[in-house]
Amino acid sequence: QVQLVESGGGLVQAGGSLRLSCAASGRTFDSYVMGWFRQAPGKEREVVARISGSGGSTHYADSVKGRFTISRDNGKNAVYLQMNSLKPEDAAVYYCAAGRGPYYSASSTSSFDYWGQGTQVTVSS
Numbered sequence: 263q264v265q266l267v268e269s270g271g272g273l274v275q276a277g278g279s280l281r282l283s284c285a286a287s288g289r290t291f292d293s294y295v296m297g298w299f300r301q302a303p304g305k306e307r308e309v310v311a312r313i314s315g316s317g318g319s320t321h322y323a324d325s326v327k328g329r330f331t332i333s334r335d336n337g338k339n340a341v342y343l344q345m346n347s348l349k350p351e352d353a354a355v356y357y358c359a360a361g362r363g364p365y366y367s368a369s370s371t372s373s374f375d376y377w378g379q380g381t382q383v384t385v386s387s
Contacts (some may be wrong), residue, residue, distance in 0.1 A: 263296075264288045264376040266358045270383030274348055278385075282343040284358030284378060292316065292336040294376075295361040295368045298343045300354035307357070307371055311343065313366040321369075326352075350387045355380040 270282040282298065293326075297312040311322045311332035320332050334341040341358060357372035367373060 264291075264294065264360045265376035266268055266360060266376055267357045268273040268356065268378040268381040271356060271383045273384045273386065276348060276387050278348050278349055279344070279346045280348065280383060282345065282356055282358075282381060282383075284341045284343075285341045286341070286358075286360065288339070291339040293362070295363065295365045295373075296332075296334055296341040297361065297368060297374055298332060298341075299357045299359055299360045299371065299374075300352075301357070301380075305354075309369060309371075310356070312365070312368055313341065316320055345383070348383075348385045350385045353383055353385045355382050 265287040267285045292315045298310040299307050301307040313320045313332045317334045329346050331344040349358050357380045358378040360376040361368045361374040
């Protein structure tokens with residue numbers, strides 16, 4: 263069982279930056295693929311980025327490539343999402359998720375087993 267708690271959301275102007283954090287419980291954190299997802303009102307939850315258990319492999323949605331960076335600190339049981347050059351269309355509730363399956367197939371919500379409660383990101387234009 264893994265419990266996830268996100269923090270770091272808030273209101274930022276377009277072009278600004280935010281860093282989201284996700285703290286995880288559990289003793290086998292490095293065995294989980296970790297992902298960040300987001301869901302805007304009226305839209306489906308979409309994957310933003312994912313990272314392998316070791317942190318050696320990452321993947322990003324095309325919409326955030328070059329602007330967002332996912333990282334993890336297995337010693338602290340934490341995963342982060344650095345978001346730069348934020349756009350109004352980035353506004354959403356952002357969720358941290360953990361998956362027990364293989365990294366390379368963890369491309370959708372069904373690949374992840376545990377979810378945080380979400381943190382709101384608002385971007386003003």
